[in-house]
Amino acid sequence: MTGKGAADLLTREEIRAFTRRSDAAGALAITWTWLVIVGCFVALALVPHPAVFVAAVVVLGGRQLALAVAMHEAAHGTLFRSRWCNEVLTDWLCARPVWSDTARYREHHLGHHAHTGTERDPDLGLALAEPMSRGSLARKLLRDVTGLSGLRRVVGLLAIDAELLVYDVGGSPRRAPRRSAGHHLRALARNAWRPVVANLVIAGALAAAGHAWVYAAWVVAYLTMFSLVIRVRSLAEHACTERTADQLRNTRTTAAGLLARMTFAPLHVNYHLEHHLLPTVPWWRLPSLHRTLVARDALPATSLARGYVDVLRLVSRGL
DSSP states (O other), rough: OOOOOHHSSSSSHHHHHHTTTOOHHHHHHHHHHHHHHHHHHHHHHHHHOOHHHHHHHHHHHHHHHHHHHHHHHHHHSSSSHHIEEEEEEEIIIGGGGTTTTHHHHHHHHHHHTTTTSSOOOTTGGGSSSEEEEEHHHHHHHHHHHHHHHHHHHHHHHHOOOTTTTTTOOSOOBBBBOOOOOHHHHHHHHHHHHHHHHHHHHHHHHHHHTTOGGGHHHHHHHHTHHHHHHHHHHHHHHTTSSSSSOTTTTSSSEEEEOOHHHHOOGGGTTTTTHHHOTTTOOOOGGGGHHHHHHHHOOOOOGGGSSSSOOOHHHHTTTTT
């Protein structure tokens, strides 16, 4: 049983309206994200205080997630109308700065949509079937904020780029067939040069402005806050939902206020149930789709969370 789909809940005309894409909306998403990133760099350069550094790290981690979410939109072909903008422009402006790859991500992620909540779901490792203990959650979050999760992620990305591990973002990497050392070194160079170049551009721009040290905030954010927001967002989307092919019950939408939208839920990624019902809906139309489905009482209460604190309660025993 797969449950109801978008065609059962919306008219053909509504689906056509909700899935209409916009180059302007895509440009706005990327431009605003980078303006906030530049604003953080400027604030830190002007006020090099530890408190400003911490605040910049928090905001930058949320904007790094925003870049990853924009890449996710482009992988679905919904960020822009233009294929080149989705596949090339977004790859360089969004994916590469956070060490990702739009093409490889698309191939992996479409498998997640095809098999969500089943044993064939490549992201099943991110979706806890049962709540974890409060201590386990605390240890995971501590590893995130101290950078241990980030360092582990970097090692994993190097292994993936060297083709020692099969590409995976679902928490369950598999070993790739072993080849010669030369093969793995060539694979690393072939796959890693783009994120290296993208980050050299960021670091070089800061150095040219006379504030090369500010790049440290970008790195610290990537190793700490980015890890935290990825984990919490992932838990919110599928953890402790039903193991079923019914997309109304295997995915969760989470309410998000201003602070959550700055960190865990950029570009309306919190409307995840709506996204799974109709993956071709652009990010900026998801709130409207949500309101329509709520008005029709189409979304199960068990698939809606009041906020990200509520999610942490749902996925951990004792909170």
